[in-house]
Amino acid sequence: MSVQDRRRILGPAEAKPLQFAAITPVRTVENRDDGNGNKSGKESVFISTDLVTNANGSSYLEYMDGTSDQVLVMSSVFGPRPLRGSFQSKASVSIQFKEVTLEHLNTGEIKEICTFLTNVFNAVINVEKYPKSGIDIFIDLIQHSNSNPTEEANIVNILPTCINSITMALVDAGIEIIDLVSAGSKDNSVVAFIRNGHEIVGIWSDDDNVTDISKLIEECKAKYLVNKQTLVQYLK
Amino acid sequence: MHRYKMKPFKNFPQTVIPGDLICPIFDVDDDNKQEVVIRFLTGTGCKQENFRVNGKNVDIIVATLKGSVSVEEVPADIIEDDDQEDSENTTFVESHETTGGDASSGNSRVIKSFKVSVSNPSKFASKYVDDQFVNNLPQEGDIVLARVTRISLQRITVEILAVENSPLPIDSGVGSNGTGIIAAAGGSGASTFSVSQVSADLGETFRGIIRSQDVRATDRDRVKVMESFKPGDIIRAQVLSLGDGTHYYLTTARNDLGVVFAKSSNGAGEQMYAIDWQTMISPKTGVAEKRKCAKPF
Numbered sequence: 383m384s385v386q387d388r389r390r391i392l393g394p395a396e397a398k399p400l401q402f403a404a405i406t407p408v409r410t411v412e413n414r415d416d417g418n419g420n421k422s423g424k425e426s427v428f429i430s431t432d433l434v435t436n437a438n439g440s441s442y443l444e445y446m447d448g449t450s451d452q453v454l455v456m457s458s459v460f461g462p463r464p465l466r467g468s469f470q471s472k473a474s475v476s477i478q479f480k481e482v483t484l485e486h487l488n489t490g491e492i493k494e495i496c497t498f499l500t501n502v503f504n505a506v507i508n509v510e511k512y513p514k515s516g517i518d519i520f521i522d523l524i525q526h527s528n529s530n531p532t533e534e535a536n537i538v539n540i541l542p543t544c545i546n547s548i549t550m551a552l553v554d555a556g557i558e559i560i561d562l563v564s565a566g567s568k569d570n571s572v573v574a575f576i577r578n579g580h581e582i583v584g585i586w587s588d589d590d591n592v593t594d595i596s597k598l599i600e601e602c603k604a605k606y607l608v609n610k611q612t613l614v615q616y617l618k
Numbered sequence: 619m620h621r622y623k624m625k626p627f628k629n630f631p632q633t634v635i636p637g638d639l640i641c642p643i644f645d646v647d648d649d650n651k652q653e654v655v656i657r658f659l660t661g662t663g664c665k666q667e668n669f670r671v672n673g674k675n676v677d678i679i680v681a682t683l684k685g686s687v688s689v690e691e692v693p694a695d696i697i698e699d700d701d702q703e704d705s706e707n708t709t710f711v712e713s714h715e716t717t718g719g720d721a722s723s724g725n726s727r728v729i730k731s732f733k734v735s736v737s738n739p740s741k742f743a744s745k746y747v748d749d750q751f752v753n754n755l756p757q758e759g760d761i762v763l764a765r766v767t768r769i770s771l772q773r774i775t776v777e778i779l780a781v782e783n784s785p786l787p788i789d790s791g792v793g794s795n796g797t798g799i800i801a802a803a804g805g806s807g808a809s810t811f812s813v814s815q816v817s818a819d820l821g822e823t824f825r826g827i828i829r830s831q832d833v834r835a836t837d838r839d840r841v842k843v844m845e846s847f848k849p850g851d852i853i854r855a856q857v858l859s860l861g862d863g864t865h866y867y868l869t870t871a872r873n874d875l876g877v878v879f880a881k882s883s884n885g886a887g888e889q890m891y892a893i894d895w896q897t898m899i900s901p902k903t904g905v906a907e908k909r910k911c912a913k914p915f
Contacts, residue, residue: 462755464824469863508665508682512755513860514824553636558682560665561637576637577669617635617684 427546427609429616431554434458439555443547453540454524457547459555462515473512475504477519479544486526486536495537495544502574502584503548508558517557519548541565541572541586546609553617562613566605573602578610627689634681640664640734643677654728659692661735685736692731756781756824756857756866763878764826764868766851772830774847776855777823778866825865828855832869833910834876845896845908852879854912876912 426446434440437458445453462473477499479492487495499521507517526540542565549563563583565574571592574584582599592598631638643666645656660666663683669676681687756762756778764776833841847853854875855868870876873895882890882900890898892911899906 465863467863469860511682514863515755553684556683558663558665559636560667560680560682562635614635618633 425608427612429550429612431550437551437555439551439553439557441547441550441554443543443550445543445546451539452525452527453543454526455521455540455543455547456524457519457521457544457551459548459551459557460518460520462512462517462557465514465516469514471513472509473507473515473517475500475507475509475517475519477503477521477548479521480523481526482522482524491537495541498541498584498586499544499548502545502563503552505583506549506559506561506563506576507552508560511558519551521548538567538570538572538586538588542567542605542609545574546613549613550616562610562617564606564609564613566602566607566609568598568601568605571598571602573599573606575603575606575610579603579606630687630689633684633686634736635684636680636682638681639669640679640681640687640736643679652728654730657729657731659731659733661690661733663736664734679734681736683736688735688737690733690735692733694729694731756826758857758859760857761875762826762855762857762866762868764853764855766847766849766853767825769843769847769849771843774828774830774833774843775865776826776828776853776868778826779823779852782854826855826857826868827861827865828868828870832858832867832871835871838871846910847877848880848884848907848909850881850885851877851909854878870910870912873913876910878912878914880907880909882907 425448428442428444428446430442432440433442433456437460440456440458442456443454445451445455465474477496479495479499481487481492499519503519521544523540523544526536545563545565549559552559553562561576563574563576565572565584567573570589571585571587573582573586575581576583630641634640641658643658645658647654647656658679660679663681663685664679665682666677667680669678761782762778763780763782764778766774766776768775828847830841830843831838833843833846853870855870856872856875858867858869861867876895877892877898880890880898881887882898882903882905887905888900888902890900890907890909892898892909892914893906895911895913896908897906898909898911
Protein backbone atom coordinates (compact mmCIF):
# COMPACT_ATOMS: atom_id res chain seq x y z
CA MET A 383 0.00 0.00 0.00
CA SER A 384 2.92 2.31 0.50
CA VAL A 385 3.74 2.24 -3.19
CA GLN A 386 1.89 5.02 -4.87
CA ASP A 387 0.29 4.29 -8.18
CA ARG A 388 1.63 7.05 -10.44
CA ARG A 389 -0.04 5.84 -13.59
CA ARG A 390 -3.58 6.58 -12.58
CA ILE A 391 -5.19 9.77 -11.37
CA LEU A 392 -6.59 8.81 -8.05
CA GLY A 393 -9.17 10.59 -6.00
CA PRO A 394 -8.31 12.08 -2.61
CA ALA A 395 -7.34 9.52 0.00
CA GLU A 396 -10.43 10.05 2.13
CA ALA A 397 -12.85 9.78 -0.81
CA LYS A 398 -16.10 7.95 -0.20
CA PRO A 399 -18.33 6.42 -2.78
CA LEU A 400 -21.44 8.45 -3.70
CA GLN A 401 -24.61 7.38 -1.95
CA PHE A 402 -27.84 7.93 -3.82
CA ALA A 403 -31.26 7.91 -2.25
CA ALA A 404 -33.26 4.80 -2.96
CA ILE A 405 -35.35 5.21 -6.08
CA THR A 406 -39.01 5.43 -5.21
CA PRO A 407 -41.33 4.53 -8.04
CA VAL A 408 -43.24 7.54 -9.37
CA ARG A 409 -46.92 7.06 -8.88
CA THR A 410 -49.17 8.08 -11.71
CA VAL A 411 -52.89 8.23 -11.99
CA GLU A 412 -54.08 5.62 -14.38
CA ASN A 413 -57.39 5.31 -16.01
CA ARG A 414 -58.23 2.03 -17.51
CA ASP A 415 -61.49 1.17 -19.09
CA ASP A 416 -61.58 -2.37 -17.84
CA GLY A 417 -64.12 -4.69 -19.27
CA ASN A 418 -65.67 -2.27 -21.71
CA GLY A 419 -63.24 -2.74 -24.56
CA ASN A 420 -64.08 -4.99 -27.41
CA LYS A 421 -60.92 -7.03 -27.19
CA SER A 422 -61.71 -8.94 -24.03
CA GLY A 423 -60.98 -5.96 -21.76
CA LYS A 424 -57.34 -5.63 -22.68
CA GLU A 425 -57.54 -2.16 -24.19
CA SER A 426 -56.22 0.44 -21.83
CA VAL A 427 -55.66 4.16 -21.86
CA PHE A 428 -53.31 6.22 -19.76
CA ILE A 429 -54.13 9.90 -19.52
CA SER A 430 -52.14 12.72 -18.05
CA THR A 431 -52.63 16.46 -18.47
CA ASP A 432 -50.82 19.71 -17.81
CA LEU A 433 -47.33 18.40 -18.56
CA VAL A 434 -46.02 21.12 -20.87
CA THR A 435 -45.39 24.07 -18.60
CA ASN A 436 -45.34 26.84 -21.16
CA ALA A 437 -48.43 25.73 -23.03
CA ASN A 438 -51.89 26.85 -21.99
CA GLY A 439 -52.93 23.25 -21.83
CA SER A 440 -51.46 19.89 -22.70
CA SER A 441 -52.19 16.23 -22.50
CA TYR A 442 -50.38 12.93 -22.88
CA LEU A 443 -52.21 9.76 -23.87
CA GLU A 444 -51.06 6.20 -24.09
CA TYR A 445 -53.39 3.86 -25.83
CA MET A 446 -52.70 0.17 -25.57
CA ASP A 447 -54.53 -2.35 -27.58
CA GLY A 448 -54.80 -5.85 -26.21
CA THR A 449 -52.44 -6.93 -28.97
CA SER A 450 -49.19 -5.24 -29.91
CA ASP A 451 -50.78 -1.96 -30.88
CA GLN A 452 -49.57 0.99 -28.89
CA VAL A 453 -50.06 4.70 -29.55
CA LEU A 454 -48.35 7.41 -27.51
CA VAL A 455 -49.51 10.92 -28.27
CA MET A 456 -48.88 14.31 -26.71
CA SER A 457 -50.78 17.49 -27.53
CA SER A 458 -50.28 21.04 -26.44
CA VAL A 459 -52.55 24.03 -26.88
CA PHE A 460 -51.30 27.59 -27.24
CA GLY A 461 -53.32 30.72 -27.38
CA PRO A 462 -55.70 32.36 -28.03
CA ARG A 463 -53.07 34.59 -29.57
CA PRO A 464 -53.59 37.72 -31.63
CA LEU A 465 -53.94 37.28 -35.35
CA ARG A 466 -52.61 39.78 -37.81
CA GLY A 467 -54.31 40.76 -41.02
CA SER A 468 -57.97 41.40 -41.66
CA PHE A 469 -60.62 41.30 -38.95
CA GLN A 470 -61.78 37.82 -37.96
CA SER A 471 -64.85 37.53 -35.79
CA LYS A 472 -64.02 33.92 -34.91
CA ALA A 473 -60.93 32.11 -33.75
CA SER A 474 -58.88 30.37 -36.38
CA VAL A 475 -57.84 26.93 -35.24
CA SER A 476 -54.64 25.45 -36.55
CA ILE A 477 -53.50 21.94 -35.82
CA GLN A 478 -49.98 20.71 -36.51
CA PHE A 479 -49.36 16.98 -36.49
CA LYS A 480 -45.83 15.71 -36.13
CA GLU A 481 -44.14 12.36 -35.70
CA VAL A 482 -41.39 13.08 -33.22
CA THR A 483 -39.53 9.79 -33.28
CA LEU A 484 -39.79 7.57 -36.35
CA GLU A 485 -41.33 9.06 -39.44
CA HIS A 486 -43.64 6.69 -41.24
CA LEU A 487 -46.07 9.06 -42.84
CA ASN A 488 -45.33 11.22 -45.85
CA THR A 489 -46.08 14.94 -45.92
CA GLY A 490 -49.27 14.48 -47.89
CA GLU A 491 -50.72 12.13 -45.30
CA ILE A 492 -49.69 14.42 -42.46
CA LYS A 493 -51.41 17.30 -44.20
CA GLU A 494 -54.54 15.22 -44.60
CA ILE A 495 -54.50 14.35 -40.89
CA CYS A 496 -54.10 18.03 -39.98
CA THR A 497 -56.98 19.06 -42.23
CA PHE A 498 -59.21 16.32 -40.83
CA LEU A 499 -58.43 17.22 -37.21
CA THR A 500 -58.86 20.93 -37.92
CA ASN A 501 -62.30 20.29 -39.40
CA VAL A 502 -63.32 18.20 -36.42
CA PHE A 503 -62.20 20.76 -33.87
CA ASN A 504 -63.57 23.75 -35.74
CA ALA A 505 -66.96 22.19 -35.17
CA VAL A 506 -66.36 21.71 -31.47
CA ILE A 507 -64.40 24.72 -30.24
CA ASN A 508 -66.60 27.68 -29.37
CA VAL A 509 -64.82 29.83 -31.96
CA GLU A 510 -67.22 32.77 -31.62
CA LYS A 511 -65.82 33.36 -28.15
CA TYR A 512 -62.37 34.20 -29.45
CA PRO A 513 -62.49 36.98 -32.03
CA LYS A 514 -59.29 38.10 -33.70
CA SER A 515 -57.42 35.16 -32.25
CA GLY A 516 -55.64 32.04 -33.29
CA ILE A 517 -55.59 28.82 -31.31
CA ASP A 518 -52.58 26.65 -32.09
CA ILE A 519 -52.67 22.97 -31.30
CA PHE A 520 -49.57 20.86 -31.65
CA ILE A 521 -49.89 17.11 -31.62
CA ASP A 522 -46.86 14.88 -31.36
CA LEU A 523 -47.02 11.21 -32.17
CA ILE A 524 -44.35 9.84 -29.88
CA GLN A 525 -44.70 6.18 -30.64
CA HIS A 526 -46.85 3.96 -32.71
CA SER A 527 -46.03 0.32 -32.89
CA ASN A 528 -48.34 -1.69 -34.97
CA SER A 529 -48.71 -5.27 -36.00
CA ASN A 530 -50.24 -4.25 -39.29
CA PRO A 531 -47.63 -2.55 -41.47
CA THR A 532 -49.95 -1.04 -44.06
CA GLU A 533 -49.92 2.73 -43.82
CA GLU A 534 -53.68 3.23 -44.14
CA ALA A 535 -54.21 1.14 -41.07
CA ASN A 536 -51.60 3.25 -39.29
CA ILE A 537 -53.52 6.48 -39.66
CA VAL A 538 -56.82 4.92 -38.71
CA ASN A 539 -55.28 3.47 -35.55
CA ILE A 540 -53.76 6.71 -34.35
CA LEU A 541 -56.59 9.11 -35.18
CA PRO A 542 -58.94 8.28 -32.27
CA THR A 543 -56.10 8.71 -29.78
CA CYS A 544 -55.12 12.00 -31.42
CA ILE A 545 -58.68 13.27 -31.12
CA ASN A 546 -58.93 12.19 -27.49
CA SER A 547 -55.62 13.81 -26.74
CA ILE A 548 -56.55 17.15 -28.29
CA THR A 549 -59.85 17.11 -26.44
CA MET A 550 -58.08 16.63 -23.12
CA ALA A 551 -55.56 19.37 -23.94
CA LEU A 552 -58.36 21.79 -24.80
CA VAL A 553 -60.17 21.03 -21.54
CA ASP A 554 -56.90 21.52 -19.69
CA ALA A 555 -56.28 24.83 -21.45
CA GLY A 556 -59.74 26.12 -20.61
CA ILE A 557 -60.64 26.67 -24.22
CA GLU A 558 -64.38 26.51 -24.59
CA ILE A 559 -65.64 23.41 -26.38
CA ILE A 560 -69.29 22.49 -26.77
CA ASP A 561 -68.74 18.81 -25.97
CA LEU A 562 -66.01 16.27 -25.41
CA VAL A 563 -65.20 14.98 -28.85
CA SER A 564 -63.96 11.47 -29.25
CA ALA A 565 -63.88 8.87 -31.98
CA GLY A 566 -64.09 5.20 -32.72
CA SER A 567 -62.49 3.22 -35.49
CA LYS A 568 -63.52 0.14 -37.38
CA ASP A 569 -61.61 -1.54 -40.18
CA ASN A 570 -60.21 1.37 -42.18
CA SER A 571 -62.59 4.07 -41.02
CA VAL A 572 -62.76 6.55 -38.16
CA VAL A 573 -65.89 8.39 -37.11
CA ALA A 574 -65.72 11.26 -34.60
CA PHE A 575 -68.81 12.01 -32.53
CA ILE A 576 -70.19 14.47 -30.00
CA ARG A 577 -73.37 14.47 -27.90
CA ASN A 578 -73.31 10.79 -27.03
CA GLY A 579 -73.12 9.79 -30.64
CA HIS A 580 -76.08 11.86 -31.81
CA GLU A 581 -73.86 14.10 -33.91
CA ILE A 582 -70.98 13.22 -36.20
CA VAL A 583 -68.19 15.76 -36.48
CA GLY A 584 -65.87 13.88 -38.79
CA ILE A 585 -65.56 10.77 -40.90
CA TRP A 586 -62.27 9.42 -42.17
CA SER A 587 -62.38 6.42 -44.43
CA ASP A 588 -59.58 4.68 -46.28
CA ASP A 589 -61.88 1.86 -47.17
CA ASP A 590 -62.91 1.61 -50.80
CA ASN A 591 -65.64 -0.93 -50.30
CA VAL A 592 -67.78 0.12 -47.36
CA THR A 593 -71.02 -1.71 -47.93
CA ASP A 594 -73.13 -0.67 -44.96
CA ILE A 595 -72.31 2.84 -43.75
CA SER A 596 -74.87 2.82 -40.94
CA LYS A 597 -73.46 -0.41 -39.58
CA LEU A 598 -69.98 1.12 -39.70
CA ILE A 599 -71.19 4.20 -37.83
CA GLU A 600 -72.88 2.06 -35.19
CA GLU A 601 -69.72 0.08 -34.62
CA CYS A 602 -67.63 3.25 -34.38
CA LYS A 603 -70.21 4.74 -32.03
CA ALA A 604 -69.84 1.82 -29.65
CA LYS A 605 -66.11 2.45 -29.46
CA TYR A 606 -66.65 6.19 -29.19
CA LEU A 607 -68.84 5.67 -26.14
CA VAL A 608 -66.10 3.63 -24.48
CA ASN A 609 -63.49 6.26 -25.30
CA LYS A 610 -65.68 9.09 -24.12
CA GLN A 611 -66.44 7.29 -20.88
CA THR A 612 -62.70 7.03 -20.27
CA LEU A 613 -62.26 10.78 -20.78
CA VAL A 614 -65.20 11.53 -18.50
CA GLN A 615 -63.78 9.21 -15.85
CA TYR A 616 -60.49 11.06 -15.93
CA LEU A 617 -62.09 14.50 -15.76
CA LYS A 618 -64.62 13.78 -13.00
CA MET B 619 -70.54 32.70 -5.46
CA HIS B 620 -73.99 32.67 -3.92
CA ARG B 621 -76.09 29.66 -4.73
CA TYR B 622 -79.78 30.25 -4.66
CA LYS B 623 -81.98 27.99 -2.62
CA MET B 624 -84.89 28.22 -5.00
CA LYS B 625 -86.40 25.07 -6.38
CA PRO B 626 -85.09 25.29 -9.96
CA PHE B 627 -81.49 25.45 -8.78
CA LYS B 628 -81.62 22.24 -6.81
CA ASN B 629 -81.05 20.12 -9.86
CA PHE B 630 -78.05 22.10 -11.00
CA PRO B 631 -74.82 20.15 -11.30
CA GLN B 632 -72.10 21.42 -8.97
CA THR B 633 -69.18 20.63 -11.20
CA VAL B 634 -69.28 20.11 -14.92
CA ILE B 635 -67.11 19.10 -17.82
CA PRO B 636 -67.56 20.33 -21.38
CA GLY B 637 -70.75 19.04 -22.93
CA ASP B 638 -72.64 18.61 -19.65
CA LEU B 639 -76.15 20.00 -19.68
CA ILE B 640 -76.71 22.61 -16.97
CA CYS B 641 -80.26 23.88 -17.34
CA PRO B 642 -82.93 24.87 -19.84
CA ILE B 643 -83.02 28.55 -20.72
CA PHE B 644 -86.38 29.01 -18.97
CA ASP B 645 -87.83 27.65 -15.78
CA VAL B 646 -90.73 28.50 -13.47
CA ASP B 647 -90.90 28.81 -9.72
CA ASP B 648 -93.62 29.65 -7.19
CA ASP B 649 -92.51 32.49 -4.99
CA ASN B 650 -95.25 33.28 -2.42
CA LYS B 651 -97.88 31.93 -4.76
CA GLN B 652 -96.80 34.31 -7.46
CA GLU B 653 -95.46 32.73 -10.54
CA VAL B 654 -91.87 33.55 -11.29
CA VAL B 655 -90.43 32.89 -14.69
CA ILE B 656 -86.73 32.32 -14.47
CA ARG B 657 -84.65 33.05 -17.47
CA PHE B 658 -81.11 31.77 -17.60
CA LEU B 659 -78.48 33.70 -19.52
CA THR B 660 -75.20 32.27 -20.63
CA GLY B 661 -72.14 33.65 -18.91
CA THR B 662 -68.60 32.53 -19.35
CA GLY B 663 -67.92 28.86 -19.88
CA CYS B 664 -71.30 27.91 -21.25
CA LYS B 665 -73.22 28.09 -24.46
CA GLN B 666 -76.83 27.84 -25.49
CA GLU B 667 -77.36 24.81 -27.68
CA ASN B 668 -80.40 23.37 -29.35
CA PHE B 669 -81.30 19.79 -28.54
CA ARG B 670 -84.04 17.66 -29.93
CA VAL B 671 -85.80 15.85 -27.10
CA ASN B 672 -88.83 13.65 -27.82
CA GLY B 673 -89.44 15.41 -31.10
CA LYS B 674 -89.27 18.88 -29.56
CA ASN B 675 -86.48 21.41 -29.99
CA VAL B 676 -85.27 22.55 -26.61
CA ASP B 677 -82.70 25.23 -25.90
CA ILE B 678 -80.36 24.13 -23.17
CA ILE B 679 -77.34 25.76 -21.59
CA VAL B 680 -74.38 23.42 -21.83
CA ALA B 681 -70.99 23.74 -20.18
CA THR B 682 -68.01 24.46 -22.42
CA LEU B 683 -65.38 24.38 -19.68
CA LYS B 684 -64.44 22.13 -16.83
CA GLY B 685 -65.22 23.73 -13.52
CA SER B 686 -67.89 24.63 -11.03
CA VAL B 687 -71.23 26.16 -11.89
CA SER B 688 -72.17 29.50 -10.44
CA VAL B 689 -75.46 31.32 -10.75
CA GLU B 690 -75.78 35.05 -10.37
CA GLU B 691 -78.93 37.13 -10.47
CA VAL B 692 -78.89 39.81 -13.12
CA PRO B 693 -80.72 42.96 -11.97
CA ALA B 694 -83.86 43.49 -14.03
CA ASP B 695 -83.06 47.06 -15.10
CA ILE B 696 -79.93 45.97 -16.92
CA ILE B 697 -81.71 43.61 -19.25
CA GLU B 698 -85.09 45.32 -19.42
CA ASP B 699 -84.79 46.14 -23.10
CA ASP B 700 -83.78 42.63 -23.80
CA ASP B 701 -86.78 41.31 -21.91
CA GLN B 702 -89.24 43.34 -23.93
CA GLU B 703 -88.22 41.90 -27.22
CA ASP B 704 -88.04 38.43 -25.83
CA SER B 705 -91.43 38.45 -24.12
CA GLU B 706 -93.13 36.75 -27.06
CA ASN B 707 -90.42 34.19 -27.04
CA THR B 708 -91.05 33.59 -23.34
CA THR B 709 -94.68 32.59 -23.78
CA PHE B 710 -93.77 30.55 -26.80
CA VAL B 711 -91.32 28.46 -24.88
CA GLU B 712 -93.59 28.05 -21.88
CA SER B 713 -96.41 26.66 -23.93
CA HIS B 714 -94.05 23.98 -25.08
CA GLU B 715 -92.92 23.03 -21.62
CA THR B 716 -95.01 20.75 -19.50
CA THR B 717 -94.31 22.70 -16.31
CA GLY B 718 -95.33 25.95 -17.91
CA GLY B 719 -98.74 24.70 -19.01
CA ASP B 720 -100.74 26.81 -16.56
CA ALA B 721 -98.42 29.79 -16.85
CA SER B 722 -100.42 31.41 -19.61
CA SER B 723 -103.36 32.17 -17.30
CA GLY B 724 -102.58 35.84 -17.72
CA ASN B 725 -101.96 37.14 -14.17
CA SER B 726 -98.87 39.25 -13.67
CA ARG B 727 -95.72 37.26 -14.04
CA VAL B 728 -92.39 38.12 -12.60
CA ILE B 729 -89.45 37.46 -14.84
CA LYS B 730 -86.13 37.02 -13.16
CA SER B 731 -82.89 36.57 -15.00
CA PHE B 732 -79.91 34.63 -13.81
CA LYS B 733 -76.54 34.35 -15.38
CA VAL B 734 -75.06 30.88 -15.42
CA SER B 735 -71.32 30.58 -15.68
CA VAL B 736 -68.66 27.94 -15.31
CA SER B 737 -65.30 28.70 -13.84
CA ASN B 738 -62.20 26.72 -13.14
CA PRO B 739 -60.97 27.87 -9.75
CA SER B 740 -58.14 25.41 -9.39
CA LYS B 741 -56.06 26.43 -12.32
CA PHE B 742 -56.65 30.06 -13.05
CA ALA B 743 -58.07 31.77 -10.00
CA SER B 744 -55.85 34.10 -8.12
CA LYS B 745 -56.46 35.55 -4.70
CA TYR B 746 -55.91 39.02 -6.06
CA VAL B 747 -58.67 38.73 -8.58
CA ASP B 748 -62.27 38.29 -7.64
CA ASP B 749 -63.53 37.47 -11.09
CA GLN B 750 -62.83 34.15 -12.70
CA PHE B 751 -60.58 33.58 -15.63
CA VAL B 752 -62.08 32.00 -18.60
CA ASN B 753 -60.26 33.68 -21.34
CA ASN B 754 -58.09 36.66 -21.48
CA LEU B 755 -59.45 38.30 -24.60
CA PRO B 756 -60.35 41.96 -24.29
CA GLN B 757 -64.03 42.58 -24.89
CA GLU B 758 -66.05 45.72 -25.35
CA GLY B 759 -66.17 47.67 -22.11
CA ASP B 760 -63.24 45.87 -20.50
CA ILE B 761 -60.57 47.85 -18.73
CA VAL B 762 -57.13 46.97 -19.98
CA LEU B 763 -53.59 47.82 -19.06
CA ALA B 764 -51.51 48.71 -22.07
CA ARG B 765 -48.17 50.12 -23.00
CA VAL B 766 -47.72 52.97 -25.45
CA THR B 767 -45.60 51.87 -28.38
CA ARG B 768 -46.00 54.69 -30.84
CA ILE B 769 -47.58 58.10 -30.95
CA SER B 770 -48.56 60.34 -33.84
CA LEU B 771 -50.59 63.53 -34.06
CA GLN B 772 -53.81 61.60 -34.65
CA ARG B 773 -53.49 58.46 -32.60
CA ILE B 774 -51.65 56.51 -29.96
CA THR B 775 -50.73 52.90 -30.66
CA VAL B 776 -50.51 50.62 -27.65
CA GLU B 777 -49.99 46.98 -26.89
CA ILE B 778 -52.44 45.39 -24.50
CA LEU B 779 -50.72 43.73 -21.58
CA ALA B 780 -53.56 42.53 -19.41
CA VAL B 781 -57.27 42.70 -18.96
CA GLU B 782 -58.26 43.91 -15.52
CA ASN B 783 -59.88 41.33 -13.28
CA SER B 784 -58.92 38.42 -15.43
CA PRO B 785 -55.65 36.67 -14.71
CA LEU B 786 -53.38 35.81 -17.56
CA PRO B 787 -53.37 32.34 -19.03
CA ILE B 788 -50.12 30.43 -18.66
CA ASP B 789 -48.70 31.62 -21.95
CA SER B 790 -50.10 35.12 -21.28
CA GLY B 791 -52.05 34.89 -24.49
CA VAL B 792 -49.00 35.67 -26.55
CA GLY B 793 -47.50 32.32 -27.34
CA SER B 794 -44.71 30.60 -25.53
CA ASN B 795 -41.12 31.03 -24.56
CA GLY B 796 -38.04 29.07 -23.82
CA THR B 797 -37.69 25.40 -24.52
CA GLY B 798 -40.38 23.14 -25.84
CA ILE B 799 -42.82 23.65 -28.61
CA ILE B 800 -43.08 27.20 -29.80
CA ALA B 801 -46.23 28.47 -31.41
CA ALA B 802 -46.08 29.34 -35.08
CA ALA B 803 -45.21 32.99 -34.64
CA GLY B 804 -42.84 32.42 -31.75
CA GLY B 805 -43.74 33.63 -28.33
CA SER B 806 -42.90 35.66 -25.37
CA GLY B 807 -42.77 34.97 -21.67
CA ALA B 808 -45.34 32.95 -19.85
CA SER B 809 -44.11 32.10 -16.41
CA THR B 810 -41.59 34.89 -16.75
CA PHE B 811 -44.28 37.34 -17.80
CA SER B 812 -43.87 40.81 -16.51
CA VAL B 813 -45.29 44.02 -17.79
CA SER B 814 -41.91 45.48 -18.55
CA GLN B 815 -40.64 42.48 -20.45
CA VAL B 816 -43.33 41.84 -23.02
CA SER B 817 -41.76 42.89 -26.21
CA ALA B 818 -43.32 45.04 -28.84
CA ASP B 819 -40.64 44.06 -31.31
CA LEU B 820 -42.00 40.56 -31.70
CA GLY B 821 -45.46 41.90 -32.41
CA GLU B 822 -47.16 39.24 -30.36
CA THR B 823 -49.43 41.18 -28.11
CA PHE B 824 -52.93 42.36 -28.90
CA ARG B 825 -52.58 45.91 -30.12
CA GLY B 826 -54.84 48.89 -29.63
CA ILE B 827 -55.36 52.38 -30.94
CA ILE B 828 -56.49 55.45 -29.03
CA ARG B 829 -57.58 58.22 -31.37
CA SER B 830 -56.67 61.69 -30.18
CA GLN B 831 -60.41 62.46 -29.79
CA ASP B 832 -60.72 59.60 -27.31
CA VAL B 833 -57.90 60.70 -25.02
CA ARG B 834 -60.08 62.82 -22.75
CA ALA B 835 -63.74 63.63 -22.39
CA THR B 836 -63.56 67.41 -22.57
CA ASP B 837 -62.04 69.73 -25.15
CA ARG B 838 -61.44 66.66 -27.21
CA ASP B 839 -60.64 68.47 -30.44
CA ARG B 840 -57.66 70.22 -28.92
CA VAL B 841 -55.90 67.19 -27.52
CA LYS B 842 -52.17 67.25 -28.05
CA VAL B 843 -51.01 63.67 -28.14
CA MET B 844 -47.46 64.69 -27.21
CA GLU B 845 -48.78 66.22 -24.00
CA SER B 846 -50.88 63.20 -23.11
CA PHE B 847 -48.76 60.11 -23.66
CA LYS B 848 -45.20 59.13 -24.42
CA PRO B 849 -43.93 55.83 -25.73
CA GLY B 850 -43.26 53.43 -22.88
CA ASP B 851 -46.00 54.73 -20.60
CA ILE B 852 -48.21 52.15 -18.97
CA ILE B 853 -51.80 53.23 -19.33
CA ARG B 854 -55.21 52.13 -18.20
CA ALA B 855 -57.81 52.26 -20.94
CA GLN B 856 -61.25 50.98 -21.81
CA VAL B 857 -62.05 48.95 -24.88
CA LEU B 858 -64.43 50.79 -27.20
CA SER B 859 -64.69 48.11 -29.85
CA LEU B 860 -62.92 45.12 -31.26
CA GLY B 861 -61.67 47.44 -33.96
CA ASP B 862 -60.08 46.20 -37.13
CA GLY B 863 -57.96 43.15 -37.83
CA THR B 864 -54.93 44.32 -35.97
CA HIS B 865 -56.08 46.85 -33.38
CA TYR B 866 -58.63 47.19 -30.66
CA TYR B 867 -60.06 50.68 -30.32
CA LEU B 868 -59.51 52.07 -26.85
CA THR B 869 -60.40 55.22 -24.95
CA THR B 870 -59.03 57.01 -21.93
CA ALA B 871 -61.86 59.54 -21.74
CA ARG B 872 -62.64 58.95 -18.09
CA ASN B 873 -61.15 60.19 -14.86
CA ASP B 874 -59.87 56.79 -13.81
CA LEU B 875 -58.26 56.11 -17.18
CA GLY B 876 -54.97 57.38 -18.50
CA VAL B 877 -51.31 57.06 -17.62
CA VAL B 878 -50.60 54.89 -14.58
CA PHE B 879 -46.83 54.56 -14.73
CA ALA B 880 -44.41 56.75 -16.65
CA LYS B 881 -40.72 57.54 -16.55
CA SER B 882 -39.38 61.02 -17.11
CA SER B 883 -37.23 62.17 -20.03
CA ASN B 884 -38.76 59.71 -22.49
CA GLY B 885 -38.05 56.77 -20.27
CA ALA B 886 -34.45 57.74 -19.42
CA GLY B 887 -35.31 59.26 -16.07
CA GLU B 888 -37.00 57.90 -13.02
CA GLN B 889 -40.57 57.04 -12.35
CA MET B 890 -42.90 59.98 -12.00
CA TYR B 891 -45.96 60.57 -9.86
CA ALA B 892 -49.15 62.30 -10.83
CA ILE B 893 -49.86 65.54 -9.05
CA ASP B 894 -52.97 66.43 -11.01
CA TRP B 895 -54.80 64.98 -13.99
CA GLN B 896 -52.41 66.45 -16.54
CA THR B 897 -49.06 66.71 -14.76
CA MET B 898 -46.59 64.18 -13.46
CA ILE B 899 -43.42 65.05 -11.60
CA SER B 900 -40.26 63.22 -10.85
CA PRO B 901 -39.76 63.28 -7.07
CA LYS B 902 -35.96 63.64 -7.14
CA THR B 903 -35.34 66.10 -9.94
CA GLY B 904 -38.67 67.84 -9.65
CA VAL B 905 -39.06 67.87 -13.40
CA ALA B 906 -42.71 68.07 -14.43
CA GLU B 907 -44.04 66.51 -17.59
CA LYS B 908 -47.45 66.58 -19.15
CA ARG B 909 -49.52 63.42 -19.22
CA LYS B 910 -53.18 62.50 -19.21
CA CYS B 911 -53.09 60.79 -15.83
CA ALA B 912 -55.44 58.20 -14.45
CA LYS B 913 -57.06 59.09 -11.15
CA PRO B 914 -55.46 56.57 -8.86
CA PHE B 915 -58.19 56.24 -6.22
